Amino acid sequence: MEFDTSKILLREAVCEVLMELAKEDPSIVVLDADLMNASGLSRFAKEFPGRAFNCGIQESNMVGVAGGLSAMGYVPLVHSFAAFAARRTTDQVFLAGVYGHHNLKILGTDPGACGTSNGGSHMALEDIGIMRSMAGVTVVDFTDEAMVRSVLPQIMKTPGVCYIRLFRKTKRKVYPDGTQFTLGKAYTARNGKDVAILAEGAVMVPEALKAAALLEEQGISARVVDLFTIKPLDVQAVVKAAKETGAVLTAENHNIYNGLGSAVAEVLAEQGIGVPFARVGFQDTVGETADMDYIMKKFGLDYQTIAAKAKELVRLK
């Protein structure tokens, strides 16, 4: 299965959507922390020079400035690598975002395994956990270009704090152009009846689909549900998948603690759904410098591991 067939990188799709929105909505502004060339927002800055601010390498101040801009009626989107956009600015996101009821969009690029050559220091394996534990924060991980085009406008038009994870330098294409998604609603990427793989993001949704194809060869029908909105989680979709398939495997580009797997486990426990359940993700470890294939295999995020775990869950039913 080939997923890298998009014509543009995901970061280019994000920038294009922001520029389209900014033409109509003068309140949209972007801020970056000396990573405008990495985020691709330099293009936005050229198009809207008075509405893009390169703050330098100071993520904490950047988030605070964004809070102040929000108080003046602007809709700021701030960018840094996920490691710094989330880990380094946690208290700022709280006070200058959540507590002040500000309208703040945080773009964290290259979460988890996407850190590759930047290595373990740059691998955010905690960002979903940090953000989803803060009151009212929406957490999204984009899967592909079609999703960016459909969901990013919804995010920018929804007041409040939203944390967006983005694999910036990928041409992942999972869904047909023009596919419509709804913020907060899961999307069934593949139907199946024996086990449900609940996955998030441009790294793990394609991997889950590859695993489902492998399982099919082995006579197992796996459903793949894209939980791109990690918070608020689509509780009904989780319940439906669990009840209809009888086995749930989560797949996340994140530590297994406090991420998608934890969020799904909370739903299953609260709903009293005692189906076989397991989590694929970083197993409470830090990352390291390597290429993507190596990282996926070493940390057990690859489709073979997903398929093996899914098969085991089916056996336990």
Added chain:
Amino acid sequence: MNQRTVMELKRFATQIRLESILSMGACGSGHVGGVLSAADLVAVLYGLEACYDPKDPHKEDRDRIVLSKGHCGPVLYAALALKGFFPKELLSTLNQNGTTLPSHCNMHDTPGIDMSTGSLGQGASLAAGIALGMRMKGLQDRYTYLILGDGECDEGQVWEMALFAAQQKQDNLIAFVDLNHQQLDGYTDDICGLGDLRQKFQDFGWWAVQIDGHDVEAIHQAIQDAKTHKGVPSVIVLDTVKGKGWSVTEGKPGVHHIPISKEQMEQARQELGAQIAALEEQLEGEELDGI
């Protein structure tokens, strides 16, 4: 500034001190030292400099005041009540269950509070963001006034903002540092020495001046001077005394956060009440002289 205005501002500052002591006393304790050291600045801002409308606290065409040393909320609440943003009786509900006056400022609780603060250093960046937004909106002759504590300047975020504001040429941002020389655990020089704050800000590209932070006339003049410096943010370092203006606390160590007894509240009523009465007498004398 004429002498009458000076006396009026002194009276306002003393009223702010008394009302904030009484509001903190009503809940038994408070950040008395830093509230009292900032009272003269707050009196100048709300008594003379700032553009605001108590009947329309969210009016877009107004100045913004960000109290980054957010634990000193009571000093703003006293000024806001005295200026009619809300009834003075509300001051005694400070920090009580269900209050709209939390000692750390919350813009959604209290009319007239322009920014939620409480995590030190963050108000600096929030103020810079407001100033940026004011400029983008074309609000001419409007300013963002940022009040920092000296202990707060331990925070790296203050200095991130200092670089940013200079880079953005934020001449609509006027910051104050309440240099009262003490932080929670003791004297700033003994904990994390700040050196020459005025010089530091100047080195960061700001127009910077240091003055007597209890001299209302000097504060007013420094603000006028700041407004003439275009293309750079301004900082006015206010040399102050922690706990200023109340014999129980003025110049004493360990007054960052203290209990206030009913007896001390009564003592404050007597002491500061007498000062207010004396200033009023002088003001009345002025009026008679004028006739």
